[in-house]
Amino acid sequence: MNPLLYGHRGARGHAPENTIPSFDIATKMGVDGFELDVHESRDGKLVVMHDDTVNRTTDGEGAIISMNSDKIKRLDAGIKFGDKWKGTNVPFLEEVLDAFSEFKIKIELKHSSKVYPHIEEKLLEAVKSRKMLDNIQFISFDFDAIKNISELDRRATTGILIFGKPLWFIDKARKLGSEWIQAFYGLIDGDDVELLHKGGLKIGVWTINDAADVRNMLSIGADDLTSDYPDVLVKMLKASS
Numbered sequence: 466m467n468p469l470l471y472g473h474r475g476a477r478g479h480a481p482e483n484t485i486p487s488f489d490i491a492t493k494m495g496v497d498g499f500e501l502d503v504h505e506s507r508d509g510k511l512v513v514m515h516d517d518t519v520n521r522t523t524d525g526e527g528a529i530i531s532m533n534s535d536k537i538k539r540l541d542a543g544i545k546f547g548d549k550w551k552g553t554n555v556p557f558l559e560e561v562l563d564a565f566s567e568f569k570i571k572i573e574l575k576h577s578s579k580v581y582p583h584i585e586e587k588l589l590e591a592v593k594s595r596k597m598l599d600n601i602q603f604i605s606f607d608f609d610a611i612k613n614i615s616e617l618d619r620r621a622t623t624g625i626l627i628f629g630k631p632l633w634f635i636d637k638a639r640k641l642g643s644e645w646i647q648a649f650y651g652l653i654d655g656d657d658v659e660l661l662h663k664g665g666l667k668i669g670v671w672t673i674n675d676a677a678d679v680r681n682m683l684s685i686g687a688d689d690l691t692s693d694y695p696d697v698l699v700k701m702l703k704a705s706s
Contacts, residue, residue, distance in 0.1 A: 467706075468682075469689035470698040471571055472499040473672045474515060478693035481546040482522060483513045484553050488565055494695040498569030498600070500671075503558055503588065505581040510534035511558035511591065514542075517575070521545075523555065530581070558588070562595050571602045571691070573626070577610035585613040589621065604647050608637065615642035624669060631657045635664055645669055645688075650678060655685035662686070676701055 475487025476494065483501055491499045502515040512529050519525045519532070523540040534557070543553025561570070572592075578584050592601050603614045604624040611623045624645030627634050631646050631653070638646055646661060650670035661668045669689035670682050679701040682690055692698050 467702060468687055469498070469569060469669075470496040470695065470702065471569070471669075471689060471691040472496050472695035473691045473693045474501060475499050476693070476695050478674070479696075481543040481550050481553050483515060483556070484542050484550075485556050485560065485564060486543075486550070486553060488561060491695045492565060492568055495699040496695040498565075498571070499695075500571035500573060500604075500691050501558075501561065502573045502575055503584075504529040504575055505584050505587075506534045506537055507531055508533045509587075510537075511584075511587060512537055513556045513558055513561055515575070519555070559591055562591060562597060566595060566597055566600070569600050569602070570597075571604050571624075574603065574605040574607060574610040574614075577605070577607045578613060579609060585610060585617055589614065589618055593618075602645065604645070608641060611641045611643055626671075628652070631661055631666075631668060635661070635666065638666060639664075647671060650682055650687075650690075653682070653685070653687070658686045673698075680705065 472491030474482035476491040480487040480490050488499050501513050504512045506512050518528050523542045525540045537555050540555050542555045543550030592598055602622045602624055604626050605611050606626045614621050614623055623643045624647045625638050625643050626647045628649050645667045647669040650673045667688040670687045671691040673679055673692050674694050683705050690698055
């Protein structure tokens with residue numbers, strides 16, 4: 466069975482990350498879906514952005530949690546990537562779900578409800594109201610967020626993000642009800658994959674951009690791969706078939 470292929474923040478190597486154009490490019494390259502990151506605005510909107518602040522990727526400044534959604538929507542999320550992307554908006558999660566409902570999406574919670582009260586409930590409501598639960602994998606380095614998602618709906622697919630050897634996190638994943646461990650590819654080898662599979666867990670690898678590294682991850686049986694360059698994933702999978 467072929468692994469699932471995901472664009473990282475869309476097609477981050479080709480377009481402004483975590484924007485509608487980036488997601489569109491990724492899906493047109495032939496991957497199964499894409500990964501995105503979610504924060505919450507001061508007025509409760511689910512904002513698709515990686516950082517806690519808007520500083521790095523937009524023409525604005527400030528923490529997302531302290532900004533209202535109307536201000537966030539006026540930001541330019543494309544100009545720093547290049548003039549051709551000027552005027553690209555910061556998307557809200559609902560917009561992305563509506564536009565890409567047929568694709569698989571990894572939603573990374575940057576923080577749990579300890580930072581963004583009830584964010585897990587809001588995410589599940591947004592996904593389930595669109596009948597997209599089967600298309601979504603909720604992932605996070607914040608294990609409280611994963612715990613909350615799993616407790617709210619056991620049908621939800623979850624994965625814990627780690628930086629380290631999977632062996633250290635197998636018991637944690639099981640306790641949290643996660644089916645997946647999402648790991649940095651540079652720390653993964655065939656023994657890790659075999660260990661997780663024997664334990665009934667799946668392993669995804671991030672963020673893998675070099676063709677040789679992609680080939681290696683395919684050869685050891687990783688269950689999903691995420692890249693800034695979705696076209697590289699597609700090309701290497703075809704070459705390995």
